[in-house]
Amino acid sequence: MSNALPSRSENFAEWYNQLVLKAELADYAPVRGCMVVRPYGWALWENIKAALDKRFKETGHVNAAFPLLIPMSFFEKEKEHVEGFSPELAVVTHGGGEDLAEPLAVRPTSETIIGYMYAKWIKSWRDLPVLINQWGNVVRWELRTKLFLRTLEFYWQEGHTAHATAEEAEEETRRMLDVYTDFAINEAAVPVVPGVKTESEKFAGAVRSYTIEAMMGDTKALQAGTSHFLGQNFAKAFNIQYLDKNNELQHVWTTSWGLSTRFIGAIIMTHGDDKGLVLPPRLAPIQVVIVPIYKSDAQRAEVLEAADRLRRALASRFRVKLDDRDNLTPGYKFNDWELRGVPVRVEIGPRDLAKGTVALARRDKPGREGKTFVPQEGLAETIAQLLDDIHNSLYERALAFRKAHTHEPKDFDEFKEVVQNGWAYAPWCGDPECEANIKAETKATTRCIPLEGESAEGQKCIYCGKPAKHKLYFARAY
């Protein structure tokens, strides 16, 4: 495998696949459709986890761990849920050398087993709300897979909450959608549209599904996180009841919400360029890389000493790495760290030592445009500001890209054209048949009815011409 990537504009899919491998984020596992998340990719996921976990705890949630193996019969208890997930199950039929009396599913999601436990734990209104999150792995038997975006096994968090009233559960569903939105924008610099899924696109078993939708660099949409109001569907299926203040038995109202390693795919496809990854500064495993530049052995000792002094000075504030590999040229190292998307590169050579300066190169603007020469004094503060600036600039660039590729087609002919290279924001009658026809004819699916969208009143369905119910986004999607 050569070091050069395919061009992003010419072959986005291949650019993505090779980038994931070459930047050592992930690799293919020996089992079809499974991935190995390599240390660099896992460090990125650990930062995503920390940023989300902090927000979950601030909003009153606690973590727990529910079993991987779920009795098959559990899936039968909620009709839509079983229809949605049965085709995707991996099933354990043997254990300890013997056939199992009841086969066990490897969890594809945990509403059923958590519902079973909540029925055991929840007795009274005093036990509510229950606000539990779980970090873990799940398995869905997907046919077409792609690293991070769709793999048989993936990593995620799934929140599962139970409430006394529908209002509280709905509020929780929206709160967690807000948490995802805030995380996407302020940690990952990924602009997202929060909205509601249509009936045909919602989670199997939900009353209502919310989503954050992001536009990737090839203009396709990616569902980057979801939050579901489950009503009393699982409460009734698993008999989760509580005694209210009047001592009457009531079913609880539940929610679930999740964000997965697929978000790493969103980061790669939102910010990356022909040179490789461009990681958002607040999540990047390495925020600052220091590359020492020297020609002679005498220079080497001096420069490395100064570079290591810088590293130590920056280490309390940033995730910093000194690249002191002595068998590679500075040019090779520049390319290597650009491929890996490190936001800021610090170059230090003999002349910098004399002048008390360093060169700073920002990853989001490769070449001369992004290069500055700054004093070593106050470097930490300079870099802190630069990282903020990079964050904002990544976000603005992605937002401008989404706006430039979002259209409001006047008729279905124009619709068909714009969804080939962008999103369509268009009115729709609400009929699932129109939705299915649009998908069949254009490959574009409904992404979401945006929370802060326009009214569809007085408008006509882009497909059938009947009065429109919603104005929503359509796009080809991952």
Add this chain to the structure above:
Amino acid sequence: MSNALPSRSENFAEWYNQLVLKAELADYAPVRGCMVVRPYGWALWENIKAALDKRFKETGHVNAAFPLLIPMSFFEKEKEHVEGFSPELAVVTHGGGEDLAEPLAVRPTSETIIGYMYAKWIKSWRDLPVLINQWGNVVRWELRTKLFLRTLEFYWQEGHTAHATAEEAEEETRRMLDVYTDFAINEAAVPVVPGVKTESEKFAGAVRSYTIEAMMGDTKALQAGTSHFLGQNFAKAFNIQYLDKNNELQHVWTTSWGLSTRFIGAIIMTHGDDKGLVLPPRLAPIQVVIVPIYKSDAQRAEVLEAADRLRRALASRFRVKLDDRDNLTPGYKFNDWELRGVPVRVEIGPRDLAKGTVALARRDKPGREGKTFVPQEGLAETIAQLLDDIHNSLYERALAFRKAHTHEPKDFDEFKEVVQNGWAYAPWCGDPECEANIKAETKATTRCIPLEGESAEGQKCIYCGKPAKHKLYFARAY
């Protein structure tokens, strides 16, 4: 289920089972032998993880994630490994509604799949050492299970490293044993004996297994963490080779090491008492609980305000909780937090408000002995010292207990007697047959040859009387 626990001295096993349930550390899952780790138990595990992860990173390790599902054929590649693990495998035979061409094992441990990936990644001496750890879940089809100690699914970390030389790999194996020892003593206040396993007790596929062994409150031993020198067994089975500095192909040398949620069992059984858990201060999910004491509503407002002021003042330094539940008496709360093992309780009532004091109760010394009245001024510092004192005192108590229950029997008759309620430190000829006979006659197994043990020179095997090779610990074990 009543709130009272069975007596620890009368029925240790039942005391343990009920304590785990009542303190809400874990619960039984609907699948036989599986557990749910509840939020309080998971918070304890998160603190264990953080304490270990910090040490792993300080010793140069990085985290990654390898797949849950492993082709069955992988196990066949290492002869001892397959013999050890085949009987315990859970096997996925169906996926996506179809029979799989090759069944997949749910990982019981990951040497095989990681070996496969390392063979792909490692090319040259420059790639070595590879120092990767994984946090995750594994499944072993155990017949007799017990919450935390032995469950079908459990949570752990497994480190897998590859090195250029046997010496480096052996050094790594020992380094990680030291990390576990340091963690057990300085975070969990659990005294451990680091040592080497005998041939018959070593990990399936290892050349040499190291262990830390801890004595539980019923004098049984518990293997609390293990570190294995795997030699070139897996390197040869999976063809993990590198080009050395002379451009010659060499097999790497590998290690693996793990510590699991079973350590939570060790903490419970080392420190717990008849009132419940006694959690070591550095790992306790709640280090300080504040219980407000009031009789009238007027008192209530005043006391709660002061209690919340204390909480805020302590929160930057400790994991602190204010128990402001208004439907429970202080006495009920005292019992509740004692059951849950919170190291320090702060009581504050109207008289304390007037005097500027609080009462401090330490969990490790319930009743009057552990109660002091201290000024609110300087409370954080007082508590910091108290937590350290509790840590040391838990450790010393457990160490004294182990010493009091460790014997050096003069003959096999005495041996048989002492292992009924303690450990025997005795000479052994090294013959696996003697080891097996001792186990059959006494239920005591070899625990470890301690690293800092005595020479067996000139002594005779406690069982057969032939010249002894090692002096080692024997005990009944979990």
